[in-house]
Amino acid sequence: MSVVFFVLTAMTLAGALAAVLLKNLVHCALSLTVAFAGLALLFLELDAQFVAFVQILVYVGAVAILVVFAILLTRSAETPKAGGVFSRTWLAGLSVAAAVFAVLGWAVLESTPWLPQTTEAPAADVGQIGEALMSRYVLPLEIVALLLTAALIGAVIVAMHEKDGAQ
Amino acid sequence: MLEKADQVFVLLLHWLVGYLPAAWRPASGVLLCVVAIIAVYPTLFALAVLLERKGLGRMQNRYGPNRVGPFGILQPVADGIKSLTKEDIVPFNADALVHFIAPLMLVVAVFMGFAVLPMGRNMVLVDLDASLLFFFAMGASTELSVFMAGWSSRNKYSLLGAMRAVAQMISYEVPLLLSTVGVVMITGSLSLVDIVDAQNRYTWGLAHWNVFKPWGLAGFAMFVIASMAETNRSPFDLPEGESEIVAGYFTEYSGFKFALFFLGEYVGMFGIAGLGTSLFLGGWSSPLAVLSWVPSWIWFFSKVMVWICFFIWVRGTMPRLRQDQLMNFAWKFVLPMTLLNLLVAAEWRFVADMWLRWIAGMVIVVGAYVLMGRVGMRREHFGPRTYRYAE
Numbered sequence: 001m002s003v004v005f006f007v008l009t010a011m012t013l014a015g016a017l018a019a020v021l022l023k024n025l026v027h028c029a030l031s032l033t034v035a036f037a038g039l040a041l042l043f044l045e046l047d048a049q050f051v052a053f054v055q056i057l058v059y060v061g062a063v064a065i066l067v068v069f070a071i072l073l074t075r076s077a078e079t080p081k082a083g084g085v086f087s088r089t090w091l092a093g094l095s096v097a098a099a100v101f102a103v104l105g106w107a108v109l110e111s112t113p114w115l116p117q118t119t120e121a122p123a124a125d126v127g128q129i130g131e132a133l134m135s136r137y138v139l140p141l142e143i144v145a146l147l148l149t150a151a152l153i154g155a156v157i158v159a160m161h162e163k164d165g166a167q
Numbered sequence: 168m169l170e171k172a173d174q175v176f177v178l179l180l181h182w183l184v185g186y187l188p189a190a191w192r193p194a195s196g197v198l199l200c201v202v203a204i205i206a207v208y209p210t211l212f213a214l215a216v217l218l219e220r221k222g223l224g225r226m227q228n229r230y231g232p233n234r235v236g237p238f239g240i241l242q243p244v245a246d247g248i249k250s251l252t253k254e255d256i257v258p259f260n261a262d263a264l265v266h267f268i269a270p271l272m273l274v275v276a277v278f279m280g281f282a283v284l285p286m287g288r289n290m291v292l293v294d295l296d297a298s299l300l301f302f303f304a305m306g307a308s309t310e311l312s313v314f315m316a317g318w319s320s321r322n323k324y325s326l327l328g329a330m331r332a333v334a335q336m337i338s339y340e341v342p343l344l345l346s347t348v349g350v351v352m353i354t355g356s357l358s359l360v361d362i363v364d365a366q367n368r369y370t371w372g373l374a375h376w377n378v379f380k381p382w383g384l385a386g387f388a389m390f391v392i393a394s395m396a397e398t399n400r401s402p403f404d405l406p407e408g409e410s411e412i413v414a415g416y417f418t419e420y421s422g423f424k425f426a427l428f429f430l431g432e433y434v435g436m437f438g439i440a441g442l443g444t445s446l447f448l449g450g451w452s453s454p455l456a457v458l459s460w461v462p463s464w465i466w467f468f469s470k471v472m473v474w475i476c477f478f479i480w481v482r483g484t485m486p487r488l489r490q491d492q493l494m495n496f497a498w499k500f501v502l503p504m505t506l507l508n509l510l511v512a513a514e515w516r517f518v519a520d521m522w523l524r525w526i527a528g529m530v531i532v533v534g535a536y537v538l539m540g541r542v543g544m545r546r547e548h549f550g551p552r553t554y555r556y557a558e
Contacts, residue, residue: 061306068311
């Protein structure tokens with residue numbers, strides 16, 4: 001629990017809050033990116049280099065761009081003045097979110113004693129991650145690859161179909 | 168003596184840091200390296216801009232800048248003073264905060280990449296385990312700043328330019344990443360220092376650069392194409408096509424903010440040239456064993472400058488692509504070639520016989536190139552060329 005940790009946590013939380021509360025959708029997307037970047041820095045602070053760089057590459061580099069594109073291609077970035085950013089059923093949403101958070105928190109707190117108590121931080125460099133992916137976890141990796149390929153082909157087919165309909 | 172010339176910057180750093188108390192040494196060493204990087208690359212940027220204007224001028228049968236100083240060599244200084252003293256105009260409707268942050272974010276992200284580039288023997292700021300991934304992560308964050316610049320200007324040309332830029336950078340990031348995977352497969356490391364070390368060996372006096380192998384040559388060609396597109400250089404300069412959308416995403420920037428975009432673009436070019444040099448052209452190692460006495464940093468920077476000259480040459484000679492040509496080229500030619508190249512790299516890794524792997528690798532690479540070129544060009548019909556002169 002160092003100063004860096006608190007600064008990064010504050011940055012991540014502020015980004016996440018701004019993403020929910022700001023009026024302009026593009027501003028929301030950009031603040032969400034700040035939250036992503038903060039998360040990546042938190043990973044770095046935990047010495048998880050690989051995860052941190054992949055977080056930046058995938059979330060800041062691709063997901064944020066995707067969000068921004070979706071906003072620009074669908075509708076105007078301004079939210080309507082009348083309703084504001086809060087929906088009418090905010091109480092129900094809040095209680096569901098709180099319940100999920102409580103369950104997750106309970107799970108994390110309960111599982112702590114079962115972890116082996118080690119004094120030195122576990123080192124996970126890229127080589128070890130690669131070897132684990134290629135030996136022990138090779139089946140899940142292949143299944144995910146297949147799933148993603150299917151999703152890619154599906155997306156292309158959906159896009160092509162729309163083009164035919166327009167003609 | 169030659170040893171000292173090779174390590175002159177490392178020795179200088181140790182000598183300077185030696186004057187400080189022991190507790191400050193690590194932090195001040197890092198700080199000095201950062202200052203050196205921030206000082207060297209903008210200087211190179213000034214040189215490259217002058218070289219580009221002069222070179223383009225010569226290619227277009229004109230002189231280029233020749234008024235400031237002897238042969239116009241002080242032109243970058245004049246340009247710098249001009250951009251510093253110009254009025255900084257922010258459009259009335261612009262999103263002031265995002266408009267302000269965008270150029271800063273671009274320059275910061277671009278400079279971060281240099282932290283992991285080995286610029287000479289023992290000359291790397293941080294030797295990360297996954298430095299290649301770090302470089303690409305930083306490169307990916309420039310896309311967002313381009314979008315921020317275009318969107319916050321509230322100008323249709325800017326927004327169009329930003330959308331073009333982002334679409335282009337995303338499409339070419341995939342082949343850029345995949346073209347480097349072959350190198351990682353063969354070297355077995357994501358660290359640029361290890362990759363350069365692996366190429367710094369000699370057989371019959373010739374270096375083991377990755378570009379001299381079939382998978383390396385194909386990967387190198389794909390990397391050069393994708394890097395030109397990533398840095399929005401001509402012939403891939405649709406995002407700032409002057410004849411169509413004024414200047415693209417930085418239309419509404421003036422004064423120093425415009426200079427920052429200009430700097431970011433060129434420094435990004437140096438970064439990607441340095442990365443390509445480290446991956447395929449042996450980084451700081453010399454091509455021939457007999458030339459190993461030349462200091463390593465001279466090799467690195469001269470390779471980067473040759474790369475920049477190549478970019479200038481291409482810019483002077485190639486017409487701009489159309490949007491559909493750009494996308495078709497990325498997804499239907501460059502991407503399949505990079506994927507096939509992974510197969511060639513795997514073949515190279517696992518076939519032990521020297522001659523067999525050379526022949527098999529060359530056959531796959533050349534065969535795929537010819538086949539895909541033929542299939543891709545089959546639909547195009549080229550009639551005899553006709554010329555119409557202005558009357």
